[in-house]
Ligand SMILES: Nc1ncnc2c1ncn2[C@@H]1O[C@H](COP(=O)(O)OP(=O)(O)OP(=O)(O)O)[C@@H](O)[C@H]1O
């Protein structure tokens with residue numbers, strides 16, 4: 001059967017210093033549509049490297065990566081941009097909202113590059129998404145006028161703008177207090193229940209507990225995968 | 233992403249850094265303003281010059297004697313003087329009277345003119361009675377000398393306004409006797425004000441006398457008939473080509489030139505002078521415009537500099553935009569458009585400043601000013617080009633960045 005994500009023997013070698021660093025040292029796995037996956041592991045184990053490659057933000061040194069059955073490991077920068085735009089949503093630890101730009105305009109941004117909706121439809125969808133993440137009244141606020149938890153919710157709304165099948169999140173609660181973290185994770189759970197695939201990096205067990213499947217990494221290797229029938 | 237949206241993003245980015253954007257634009261503003269001012273003054277001056285030159289004469293054609301090169305070398309020893317004669321002029325007048333309405337030989341000599349204790353150095357023009365018609369120069373007081381006086385080498389003259397005010401600050405010059413090179417001349421009249429000529433000379437600083445008198449009496453020439461220069465007036469400029477041809481034939485015949493000989497004279501009409509002068513002044517304009525263009529270059533480098541800073545400063549924004557789907561082309565377009573908006577905004581302000589500046593300078597200096605719409609539009613479009621050119625490199629650098637490197641950038 002066709003998997004949503006299928007990676008084979010993925011390697012990422014950084015050759016900066018004298019000793020090349022293998023941030024990913026031959027990782028293989030599959031992820032199915034609708035899964036909620038947490039990637040865990042010690043600092044420097046290669047979690048972010050893995051997520052960035054899965055999110056088409058970075059390219060592997062070797063190995064293959066099929067996304068929706070399409071090989072993406074060696075695509076042009078433009079093609080990767082189109083894939084990210086249509087199929088992938090991102091939530092970052094530090095939110096990465098455009099400064100001095102209102103929440104609603106931040107949410108609209110992915111459709112500027114896709115240009116799927118007209119001006120008013122885009123605005124309407126952005127408003128709906130803000131409502132959805134519980135920020136209905138905050139559309140005209142700029143990031144500086146929002147709390148960290150609120151900013152992360154704007155970022156989630158933005159990630160959902162083009163209705164991507166997959167959401168990637170690198171330590172989405174890393175900069176948040178417990179209350180905000182719980183809010184964000186509840187949101188993720190809801191989205192997951194609606195069928196969106198979520199791949200999330202975290203090193204907090206209670207955050208990872210929201211996920212249905214847990215991957216553990218060490219020194220660029222996938223050492224544990226608790227999925228039934230998952231793994232390489 | 234359509235152009236309008238990119239445009240909005242660009243305008244917003246510029247608006248966010250108002251002070252810096254304004255400072256960046258200054259280079260372009262002054263560069264464009266300088267171009268506009270220089271072109272306005274240059275075009276104004278050359279148009280004015282053309283107008284002045286055509287005012288110099290009435291359907292005027294000029295003949296100059298020229299030394300002729302033959303196999304034997306330059307013909308005509310120094311003492312022999314010029315090939316052209318006053319009689320040539322009379323012959324043209326007589327035989328080509330259907331084309332030519334007036335003829336004057338012209339000889340010039342720099343002389344000291346004296347009245348009482350007043351003393352003035354000026355140019356004495358020897359000419360015929362028809363000089364006034366040809367030069368479009370009326371007598372203001374008194375009357376021109378007549379043919380009899382011309383024939384008899386009478387010691388009479390007319391003086392230009394500048395000479396009149398210098399020699400006769402209080403008196404009426406008409407009827408007085410002045411000394412030209414120690415010879416007494418009766419002042420028959422004062423010429424009307426002619427003003428500054430196309431070459432910047434004071435045309436009223438002149439004394440007019442019969443050419444016969446100038447040649448025979450003032451210069452005591454051994455070749456009194458030889459003149460360097462003849463001016464004539466045609467009935468109509470439509471007959472210019474015919475007239476030039478006829479005059480050429482007549483002069484060749486009179487000078488007994490063989491078919492193989494070159495002309496020993498040159499016939500020049502005002503159109504030629506005008507076009508030469510415009511060429512000279514447009515060369516000046518080009519030079520000045522080049523200087524202005526250098527300042528635009530500096531302005532462009534300023535834009536490039538700021539855009540490079542801007543790319544570095546907004547590297548996380550670039551990373552984020554790439555992460556959510558901006559293609560390298562989108563990023564390239566965004567930063568180029570930003571540079572173009574900056575530079576065209578500067579260009580528009582520069583055009584406005586330049587037009588205002590040109591008018592002000594024109595008013596203060598009394599110079600003729602001509603702002604051609606084409607130069608304003610051209611300067612504006614050029615500013616867009618400057619933005620595109622100097623914005624390209626920073627934009628290209630931004631578009632080559634890796635999304636993940638941008639997002640990690642501290
Ligand atoms: N751009 C880079 N250049 C060189 N080495 C890098 C680069 N990015 C990551 N690495 C190295 O690759 C390894 C894995 O890094 P990665 O960021 O994936 O770790 P991580 O599991 O996300 O850690 P953390 O929990 O601290 O975020 C580390 O040893 C790191 O030093």
Ligand SMILES: [Mg+2]
Pocket residue numbers: 047048049
């Ligand atoms: Mg990490």
